[in-house]
Amino acid sequence: MLLVLSAWPNENRQTLGGDASLSQIPDSADLRTKYWDTFLETGSRAATDQTIYDSNAWGHWQISRLNQAGSVYTIISPAKGDQWPVHAQGSWIIKRAGNTGSWEQAKIFLRSDPELYIRLYPHGNRTHLDVLAYGAVLYHQVIIPLSFRQVLTRPLADIIKMTADIVDWSVFSPNITLYRDLRDFADKIRQELPGLRYAEDGALDEDGKAVFIDSLLEQPAAAGLNCSGFLKWIVDGMLYPINGSYLSIETLKTRMITYRGSSFTESWEELFDPFFGLDWCRALASAAWSTVYNRQPAAPTAHDVAEPGFALMLTANGALPGKVNYSNFPAPQDNTGVHLSGLKAYLFLLASREPGTMYFAQFNARDTKDLVLRRYFHVAAFLPYFDDQGIFRVAVFESAAETSLAAVLGNPRYEFVNLIRMPILHRFQPPRLP
16 A cells, blocks of 8 residues: 555645646546446445556546545545645545445545545435535535436536536636736735834834834834834835825824724723724725725725635534534624634635735734723734645735744634735835834
8 A cells, every 4th residue: 555545534735736727627537437346336345455557638547445444435646746645636535434335425626735625425316515625614515416426427527517606616726827916025025024123012103213103202222013013014115106105103093983892892992902903904904095096095994804705614523413524613703804713714715716915914802801802912914825836825924024824823812813905016115124
C-alpha cells in the first residue's frame, strides 16, 4: 500500500496549485465504470488493500482500495506531477460499510485543497449533494435525480449541470488575473512595513504628526501606530495621491450612536468606548469610497458586509441528527458580523464573488466578567485572493505588521468579526513615521 494513503482519512494534506476550472477538471467516469466490479461493487468482500494504475484522456490515475476503521474506501486520484495526492482536483473517495457493503458516501475534490469538496449521499432512489469549503456547508441536501449507484459512474460535469440552478459552481473556478491588483497592493504595504513600528494608541494626524488618538497629544521619540492608526495609515496612503492630504483623527473619532448600540450601551460610551473600532473603520470606509468616486459620503453602514453565507459547519462534537457531523452556524449579525469559526469560508466566498476587494475587520466579543457588553477591541486589514497557482490565500495586516489568518483564528479573545469593504488603488503614498 502506498504511503500517500496510509493515514487516510486523518492525514494532514497540503494545498496544491495548478488546478483547472471546473469545466476542465480531470474526470474518471470511464475508469469508475471499467473497475466497477473489481473495486467499487466488491463491498464487504474487499478484505485486502490494493492499488493499480490506469490512464484515460485526462491523464494517469491511481485507483486504490483501502480498509480502515470498519469501512472500505475506493480512492481514484489523477496524477499531480509524479504523485497521486488523495485530495488532487478531480479525486473521488467512495466509502462503503465494511460489514454490510452498503454505500455510505462519496467525496469529490473540486480543487487540490483538502477543504474544498462535495459530498454525495444515498437518499432512496435519489442522491443528496453537499458542497463544503473550509468547514462551511455552502449547500446542503441538494437533490440529484439519480440513484447513488448511477451517480458513481457519471462524469462530474453531469452532476454540476443537474445542480446548476441551485449551486453557484463559479466560486470554484477563480480567474486569477482578477486578483493581480490586490496582490500588488499587498506587496506595496509589505514594502513599507520596515519603516513602521507599533505604539499604543498611536496614529498620524492630518499633518503627518505622530500623536495619541485619545488625547491628540504628540507622541515622544520612537513613535508608532496601533491597530487603528495603522488602518488610517493605509487609507491615507491611498487617498493622498488624490486629494493631497491626510484624514483628520478628530473626525474619524466621531461616535456613530444612531447606527449601533442601544439604550443599554449609551451609558458606557464615555467610560469604555466599546464601539470605537467599528465607528473608526466605518469612518475610514466612508472617506475612502466618497473620495475615490468623488461623491457625498453614504450612510456609515453602507459598506458593511452583511450577506448571508451558510447555515451549517463541520464540527467534531454535537452533530445534528441526520446531518453527519454538522452543527448550526449563526447568520451574520448587524454591527457584529460573522462568527470567527466561519471566517475563512466567508472570506473564500467574498474573494470568489468580489475579486479585488479589501476588507477592514473589527474583532468583537462580549465582556462577561463585569457586564454583558460587546466591545470592538481590535481592527485589521484582510486581502483575500487566489495566487498565481490558484491557491486561496488571505494577506492579514494589523498593528503595523503582517500576521496571518491562522494567527487570527487561533486568538481566543475573538468571537465575531465585522467586515467592511474597502477599495484599493494603484497609487499608494502612505505617510512616513517621524
